[in-house]
Amino acid sequence: MKACVQFAPMIGAREGELSAPEARALAAHLETCAKCRSLAADAEATEGMVAEVLLARASRRDFAPFVDQVMARIEAPSAWPVRWMAALRRRWKLATAAAGIAIALLAGASAFMYVRHRSAPEPEQIASLEIDSEGGNTVLQTSDGPVVLIEPDDGSGG
Amino acid sequence: MDAFRSLVVRYQRKVYAVALGIVKDADMAWDVAQDAFVRAHRSLDGFKGESSFFTWLFRIATRVSIDSLRKERPWQRDEVDEVRDVDLTDGSEGILATALGTDPRDTLLRRELADKMEAALATLSEKHRTILVLREVEGLSYEELAERLGIHKGTVMSRLFHARKKMQSALRSYAGITSTDPSGGIKFEGDVADEE
Numbered sequence: 001m002k003a004c005v006q007f008a009p010m011i012g013a014r015e016g017e018l019s020a021p022e023a024r025a026l027a028a029h030l031e032t033c034a035k036c037r038s039l040a041a042d043a044e045a046t047e048g049m050v051a052e053v054l055l056a057r058a059s060r061r062d063f064a065p066f067v068d069q070v071m072a073r074i075e076a077p078s079a080w081p082v083r084w085m086a087a088l089r090r091r092w093k094l095a096t097a098a099a100g101i102a103i104a105l106l107a108g109a110s111a112f113m114y115v116r117h118r119s120a121p122e123p124e125q126i127a128s129l130e131i132d133s134e135g136g137n138t139v140l141q142t143s144d145g146p147v148v149l150i151e152p153d154d155g156s157g158g
Numbered sequence: 159m160d161a162f163r164s165l166v167v168r169y170q171r172k173v174y175a176v177a178l179g180i181v182k183d184a185d186m187a188w189d190v191a192q193d194a195f196v197r198a199h200r201s202l203d204g205f206k207g208e209s210s211f212f213t214w215l216f217r218i219a220t221r222v223s224i225d226s227l228r229k230e231r232p233w234q235r236d237e238v239d240e241v242r243d244v245d246l247t248d249g250s251e252g253i254l255a256t257a258l259g260t261d262p263r264d265t266l267l268r269r270e271l272a273d274k275m276e277a278a279l280a281t282l283s284e285k286h287r288t289i290l291v292l293r294e295v296e297g298l299s300y301e302e303l304a305e306r307l308g309i310h311k312g313t314v315m316s317r318l319f320h321a322r323k324k325m326q327s328a329l330r331s332y333a334g335i336t337s338t339d340p341s342g343g344i345k346f347e348g349d350v351a352d353e354e
Binding site for chain 1: 159162163166167170171172174175176178179184188191192195196199200251252253254255256258268271272275276279290291294295297299300301312315316318319322325326329
């Protein structure tokens with residue numbers, strides 16, 4: 001009986017579904033076990049009956065309206081939000097990633113604009129003051145670049 | 159759209175048969191089969207061609223059938239899959255095979271049993287009906303059943319064993335076959351012993 005518990009579930013396997021050692025062990029068991037041979041005979045006798053009966057039942061039913069009903073359900077106007085949501089659900093990873101990137105970009109742009117607005121010097125505002133060591137000229141570093149202030153000629157040179 | 163229409167016409171009966179086998183009720187199976195096609199149409203862009211269209215469509219139909227059933231009867235109890243000694247001690251083995259004779263494909267009894275099959279299937283639990291239908295109507299292998307149902311191959315084999323046993327037991331009961339006599343004859347319910 002212990003062996004039957006092991007081999008009974010293998011009865012009804014199609015070719016190639018059991019490993020070679022399993023198939024050999026089952027065949028050897030069937031040679032010596034009348035109970036499992038009977039189980040195998042029952043399985044063989046009723047093989048295909050389920051499909052036969054269900055397909056016969058389907059064949060007897062009038063399918064004339066079926067395809068039109070399916071197409072009507074597909075084309076129903078109310079179907080588009082459902083389709084849209086279904087598509088969104090199917091692509092939720094992509095949608096989540098896209099939303100994340102969009103939010104990050106928006107946040108980045110906002111921060112950039114804020115910082116720029118707060119820290120950007122006014123046009124012509126002096127950012128630093130440097131003295132040219134060689135010429136003694138004064139150089140103003142402005143947002144538009146360096147401006148060299150040339151001392152006015154007092155006309156006393158010569 | 160015309161192409162999809164022709165696919166519906168081509169597969170409608172088989173999808174309906176699968177749904178009927180799982181959900182039992184003819185009207186519910188009709189609705190489930192339609193729903194399977196509608197969902198397949200909505201998911202057409204998700205069909206990657208890794209399996210045949212037929213396999214993909216039936217995967218959807220199976221899922222819709224099981225979901226519909228669980229919406230209707232979410233409380234169904236689960237059954238054990240393992241095969242135990244007690245499953246092999248009812249002494250009924252071989253009765254159907256003997257009754258159907260050497261050529262079971264062409265007997266009056268087979269046609270009678272086929273008439274009782276739907277009722278016999280209806281007595282099985284959802285998971286036993288489902289695995290029998292997938293095996294016999296869709297023709298799935300052990301490996302495919304394991305993948306489709308999310309269970310191990312060993313569980314597939316033992317679940318199929320239980321499903322067959324219960325289906326055969328229900329068939330015998332509906333057909334009124336009670337036992338075989340020592341000479342190999344079949345006894346039906348209501349048979350009386352021959353008087354000496």
